[in-house]
Structure formats: C-alpha cells, structure tokens
Amino acid sequence: MRVPTLSRRAREACLRLRLWLRRAVGLPAPRIDYINGSDTLPPPLTREEETALLARFATGDTSVRNRLIEHNLRLVVYIARKYESTGIGLEDLISIGTIGLIKAIGSFQPSKGIKLATYASRCIENEILMYIRKNQNLRFDVSIDEPLNVDWDGNELLLSDILGTEGDVTSRGIEEREERELLHAAIARLGDRERKIMEFRFGMQGEEKTQKDVADLLGISQSYISRLEKKIISKLRKEIGKSL
Template sequence: MKYVAGESVKSFLEPLTPTEENHWIERFQNGDKEAKDILIERNLRLVAHIAKKYYSENRENEELISIGIIGLIKAVNTYNPQKGKRLVTYASKCIENELLMMLRGEKKKNREVSLNEPIGMDKEGNTISLMDIMENDGIDALKQMENAEDVVRVRQYVEKVLSKREREIIVMRYGLGGEEAMTQKAVGKAMNISRSYVSRIEKKALEKLKKAFDNSYLM
C-alpha cells in the first residue's frame, strides 16, 4: 500500500475504468499480489468520498479514511465478479459498513462512559454514578438519587418521561413524595394491583429514567 495518512484526495490515483478493473481482478484472483495493491490504491478516492459524509470536528478525517480502507480491503478480498456487480459498487457498501460499525462502536463506548460519569454525591459524601443507581435493585436506588446533587433533574425526569401510573409507583416505592418508601407488595395493595405487576411497571420506569439520563450525557 502506498497510501500515507494525510494525503489529499487529489493525490490519489484515478479510478479504474471497467475494463481495467476486470483486468486487475482477474490477475488478483489468479494469485497476483501486485494486482491487489492496484485495486486498493485505485479505489482510495472512493474511500475518501464516502468518508466525507462522516466527518465532524471531533473526528479526524485521516481516521475515517483508515477505517474506510479496511472496508475496501475486505471488499477486494471477498469480491465475486460472478454476482454481476462492479467492484466499485460492492466496495462502496463494504466501506460504508465499516464506517457505520465504527460509529456504532463509538456510540456504545460513549454510552458506557456516560453511565459511569459522576452525577452527584450521596449523604456520606461518596461520588455516585448513574450505573451505581441503576444497578441497585433495592430500595436504596432512588434514595441515592434523592441524596444526589442533581436531585432536581431526577425529579424533572420522573415528571417528564414517566406515565401517570409509573410515576405513582416510583413515588410510592422510593418515597419521593416525602413519605416512607413502600414495598412492592404494599404499593400493589394501595393501587389494587398485583405485586408482580408493580414489579414490571417499576422496572420499565427505571429503564425510562436510565435512558433519559443516558441521552442527557450524549447530547
């Protein structure tokens, strides 16, 4: 590979014509290693063109091109001319897929980081994160939120993202209304529903709160 990070798009070689593409594909499939390099080098402009769509201030263009080249190499290695598509068409899809995989990986990583970022302090002065809160299945879960510095945001999310029934159950379960926290059984009795139904609604409500916190950190 003659590609060097930082090269301008203009410095990339011209794309292959259909006739040239067929010639080098045939040579590559007959074991010519030089043909593989030519197929990659002559499609670098395609990589740069597709990578442009994913450029942002927080992401280096060189990184995008490097990821795109991985997709191009995979395309060259797996291309089957018998399927009727040109290499450039098949490579475009492979390059796009590789870049999308990178973006999904970044999103997942950012989500994991946001869940572990501090959101406040408990009453003992210990730093707590959203992960600490959401992994705790017991009565202390929303009490920790109550003791956190961003309790106002917690209450806003309870009002904003939960349905009326979910809000009522969360308020009773975790004592957000200033009353003593109640067991699922007690909440069920008060609302004339089963304990298992309370549990299902509570779980769904906590997932909504988790998603609201998660999205606030990714914005």
Template structure:
C-alpha cells in the first residue's frame, strides 16, 4: 500500500481549518493530503473483501474529501474522528452497492445517456473535453490502467472532480455546475481543475 504524509497535530489542524473556513483552498488541500493515512488505515479493515486496494483507497479518498468539505470544527471533535465515519460510509456503500465496477470495461462501453437518450461512453466524453488525450490513448486500453493511476497522479480535489464528472466507481455523472456547488467554488474553477487533471492523465497515458 502506498505511503502517505504524516497527519497534522491538533494545533496545526486548527490553523488550517480556520484558514479553510476563511476561503483558503490550499489549506483545504493540506487537510485532505495530511489525512490520507487515515484512509489507508480504514481500508485495512476491508482487505479481505475481494476489492482491489487501489479502488478502496480511491473510494476512501472520496469520503475524506466529503468530510473536509462538511466538517464543522466548532463542534469540538477532531477532524479525523468525523472523517473516519465518512470514509467508512463510502467504503460500506462500495461493498453493498449493486453495481460493481468492471476492471476490464472498454472506453467504448456505455456509462450513461444524454438528455436525448443517446448512449454516452467515457471515450466520447473525453473527446469532447480534450481531443489530445484520446489521440494518445491506445483505443484498446481498458479502464483498468486508468483507474490504477487516478489516485496516484491526481490531487484529492482533481481526483474527486474526475470521478464525479465521468461517473466512475458507480457514481452518477455530475456537471461542472453541480460540482461547483458541492465544492463551494466557481464553475470556471472546476473547469480549470478538470483540464489540469486530464492533462496529467494524458501525460501518464502517453
């Protein structure tokens, strides 16, 4: 299992939480990154579930991002206590979900429909967003490689945006506007995060 940075002390956590409360998104990223070790710790409980570790880590990070976004430090408990419940909930939903992500799904397989009922594939979405990425993808490449590198090359915020935008890991596809509301940022900022994440993936898949 990959190594993660050491957690923050209680004093450091309070400083960053206050900074994030005042709109500092860098502080928010630090809170996420310095609690990644907690994700790995909770994932260990599910090591015999049959799920791949990378997938569980990725889903756990989703729970961590939700925790940081919704945490109210005025209530007195440590962020880790609240985050542990959010991470565990996401993992439990993964275990109980009716839909299982196939590790061998093709980029051409349908992942949803548009407003007119037309089939949408991951390939068609990525083509719309950035032609250069698809030009450098092997068209026979499965989502297996993509899913393995997502959590390794993207920041937690970039990862959250990508899996929600494209409906990965059983999540419903989310618009940039909806993501902007969830993350309390502008739609144009979501667009910049998404484009930066796609560029990172393009480089990895080159």
C-alpha cells in the first residue's frame, strides 16, 4: 500500500495518533481521557526517574519517549486551560499543546542546564500561541533564530530549538514510516463519515481542522463530533492491534 507524502502538520498529527498506537501494542501506559474522564493522567516523574529516562533517550533509546510524553501531559492540560477564553475548545488546545510537548521531548538538551519542565512549558505555550494567532488570521512572521522568549532560568529559547534540524525530521520520518502505514491502513477500513472525521481532524490529507470546523462541514454538533472521535480512535486502536 502506497502511503501519501505527509505535510509537516500531518506528520505531527501522526505523532499524536502514535500515542494511541503505542497503547494498542500493550505498553504499560494507562488510557488517558483528558477532560471529565474517569481515568487520571499519569503522575509526574520523580527527578531520578526523569534523569534516567532522559539519559536513555540521549543514547538513542526511543522506546522511552512515550513515557516522557505521557508523564508530562499534566503540564499540557495546565497550560491549555490558561487559553480557554480564546474561544478554542480545550480538547483542541490540549491536542496542539501535546505537539509542543512532543517537540520539546525530541529537542531537549540536558547539557544546556535547563529543566525539562521549564523547556517543555515554553514549547507547549508557543505551540498554542502560534495556533491561536494562525486561527485569528494574524500575520505571524518569525525567524527560526529569533528568541521567542526567555525561560525561567534566564536562557533564550529559539524557534529552531523547538523545531529541531531538518536531519531530525528526516530521521523521525524514516523511523515512523511503518507506523504510518498501519495508521493509514486502519483509517482506510473506516466508514466514509468516520474516515472523513479523522482525515479532517488529524490533517491526514492536508490541513487539520478543529472539532467545530468538522462539525460545521458535516452539519452536526461539536459535542457529537467529540463523542464520535473518541469512538473512532478506540476502533483504530483495535484495528491496529490486529495488525501487530
């Protein structure tokens, strides 16, 4: 099966879906329901646990990345709630913030003497702010070498620190190709409306859309889209599990 070339935002959408895929293969991570769910978010890592995982990640052990992400999701939710008044749904803010967290984990350098939580907070917040500005149709031009902000330890944070190098993107693309194939195969087996919802929401064929955008396009309520989305992702997890 030929997998279409994905845009950068689509690749980031795949990263979000990979969190679900990782759970589907049985990694010891609880299912997360971000809002009003019965499950709770994983607790923060202790300093010793975080140091050990970062050391493994620095040596190329990518198997620990999912754990680093999931145990910092509380930070995403905390920051996302600060922007609820913007009119963007909290679930969408959390999804966008999670992209920032994923970028933070991938580009974090302990040797710079910055705490992961400090660095991740700025990455999460800047990802959300860029999304808000884009959706408000504001002009937003920025150099990748221009300081976005100064973190709590007084260190400048550059956009290039968040995005990583082109080599990083290429390497991740090769590593994730097999998982993308599983995702596309599972999505292809969905019904027409289910497939459209996932393609719109996660930008699988182009620009990703908010729940409200999808609801307007399909002529149904945003709350119904939210419920359908959760059911569809659950179905995808089962489909992917059968393929592994």
